[in-house]
Each structure stands twice: as C-alpha cells, then as structure tokens.
Amino acid sequence: DLSISGGAGKTNYYISGSYYKGEGNAYRSNFDRYTFRSNLNSTLNDWMQIGLNLSFGTDNRLTNGEQSNSTNFGLAYLAQPWYSPYKADGSEYYDQVIPGWGRYNPKYIADKNPGNGNNLQFNPSAYVTFTPIKNLTFKSQGGMDGYVYRETNGRLPSSVTAPGAGTLSESYERKITKTLTNTLEYKYSIGQNNLTA
Numbered sequence: 439d440l441s442i443s444g445g446a447g448k449t450n451y452y453i454s455g456s457y458y459k460g461e462g463n464a465y466r467s468n469f470d471r472y473t474f475r476s477n478l479n480s481t482l483n484d485w486m487q488i489g490l491n492l493s494f495g496t497d498n499r500l501t502n503g504e505q506s507n508s509t510n511f512g513l514a515y516l517a518q519p520w521y522s523p524y525k526a527d528g529s530e531y532y533d534q535v536i537p538g539w540g541r542y543n544p545k546y547i548a549d550k551n552p553g554n555g556n557n558l559q560f561n562p563s564a565y566v567t568f569t570p571i572k573n574l575t576f577k578s579q580g581g582m583d584g585y586v587y588r589e590t591n592g593r594l595p596s597s598v599t600a601p602g603a604g605t606l607s608e609s610y611e612r613k614i615t616k617t618l619t620n621t622l623e624y625k626y627s628i629g630q631n632n633l634t635a
Contacts, residue, residue: 439454439455439456440454440455440456441453441454441455442454448480448481448482449478449479449480449481450478450479450480451476451477451478451479452475452476452477453475453476453477454473454474454475454476455472455473455474455475456471456472456473457470457471457472458470458471458473459471462500462501462502464502464548465502465544465545465548466500466502466545466548466549466552467500467501467502468499468500469497469498469499469500470497470498471495471496471497471498472495472496472497473493473494473495474492474493474494474495475491475492475493475494476490476491476492477489477490477491477492478490478491484569485568485569485570486566486567486568486569487566487567488564488565488566488567489564489565489566490562490563490564491561491562491563491564492561492562493559493560493561493562494558494559494560494561495557495558495559495560496556496557496558496559497556497557497559498554498555498556499554499555499556499557500553500554501553501554501555502548502553514541514544517539517541518539520538521536521537521538521539522536523536523543523544523545530543530545531543532545532546533546533598542598542599547599550593550594550596550597550599551591551592551593551594551597552591552592552594553589553590553591553592554589554590555587555588555589555590556587556588556589557585557586557587557588558585558586558587559584559585560582560584560585561581561582561583561584562581562582563579563580563581563582564579564580564581565577565578565579565580566578573624573625573626574622574623574624575622575623575624575625576620576621576622576623577619577620577621577623578618578619578620579618579619579620580616580617580618580619581616581617582614582615582616582617583614583615583617584612584613584614584615585611585612585613586610586611586612587610587611587612588608588609588610588611589608589609590606590607590608591606591607591608592604592605592606592607593605623635
C-alpha cells in the first residue's frame with residue numbers, strides 16, 4: 439500500500455495505490471489485485487466548492503475448474519485415507535485412476551481443466567457545491583459504478599478423461615450503474631436550537 443496526500447491554499451488531494459496477492463485454499467487457485475484511488479477537493483471561492491474522486495481496480499483470478507461438491511475437489515477430502523494419490527514408491531497417480539477410489543488425482547483434474555478470470559472495476563464521481571445565500575447549500579453529485587468481467591474455462595485435449603476432445607469457453611459481463619443526486623440543505627441556529635431542513 440502506498441498513499442500520498444497534501445494540499446495548498448484551498449485545494450487538497452489524496453492519491454493511493456495498492457497491490458494484493460493471495461494464494462487460494464484450493465490447488466491451482468490464487469487472486470491478484472491492483473487498486474488506485476485519487477481524491478481532489480477545491481474551494482473556488484466563498485460560495486462554490488468542487489471535488490473529483492477516481493477509483494480503479496483490476497484483478498486476476500486463477501480458479502480450480504472443479505466445483506466444491508465434486509469428489510475431485512472439495513469432497514476429495516472425504517475419501518478414506520487409504521485411497522492415496524501416491525504410489526508405494528512415492529510417485530503420484532497423476533494421470534491414472536487411484537486404485538479402489540475410482541477417481542483421478544484432483545491435482546491432475548485441476549491441471550487439465552484450467553480456468554481464469556479478469557475483472558476491471560471503475561468508480562468515478564464528482565460533485566459541485568453552491569452556497570448562494572448564507573446557510574443555504576445546494577450540492578449536485580454524479581457517479582458511476584461499473585465493471586467488466588471476463589472468464590475463460592477449458593479442458594485440455596491431453597486429458598485422459600476425454601482424449602483429443604479439448605474445450606474452451608469464454609464469458610463476458612459488463613455492468614454500469616449511474617447515479618445523480620441533488621440536495622438542498624438549509625441550516626439555521628437560534629440560541630441553542632439548531633434547525634436543518
């Protein structure tokens with residue numbers, strides 16, 4: 439994480455960036471994320487303020503192709519301990535059925551069914567504030583919340599579960615939500631009594 443902030447006169451700013459890398463609980467799964475954010479606020483005069491906020495992020499997701507209810511993934515832990523993916527000489531039953539269990543090594547299945555995803559997230563917003571008369575403030579704020587997500591999954595043609603029958607699929611999703619908010623606020627004080635409308 440890295441951030442910088444400062445200001446001069448009637449303007450202040452804040453800039454930050456971060457990087458995160460995490461290994462997943464499942465074999466052949468991880469998550470990498472980069473984020474960036476900047477805020478800029480400025481008072482132009484006695485009755486007007488403006489601000490701009492930018493937020494952007496991207497992440498890469500390496501996923502294990504087997505679902506959690508598969509005996510080659512989450513349910514593999516329910517296999518009896520004598521159904522070992524290792525042979526007596528210490529080598530793996532990699533591309534072979536594990537004797538007695540009737541399943542391939544979950545590691546092999548994950549390697550032959552690769553999947554990954556990439557997400558782009560963006561959240562810009564800006565505002566302007568007017569104070570035309572004392573105690574009366576008008577604020578107009580607009581923003582956008584959007585993302586673009588792409589996911590790729592496949593089965594290698596070298597997989598012994600379906601020799602020569604490789605597959606590849608890709609999905610794409612985009613969503614953008616726009617908001618515009620206008621508020622008018624009046625504040626007034628009489629002695630110890632405060633009024634806000």
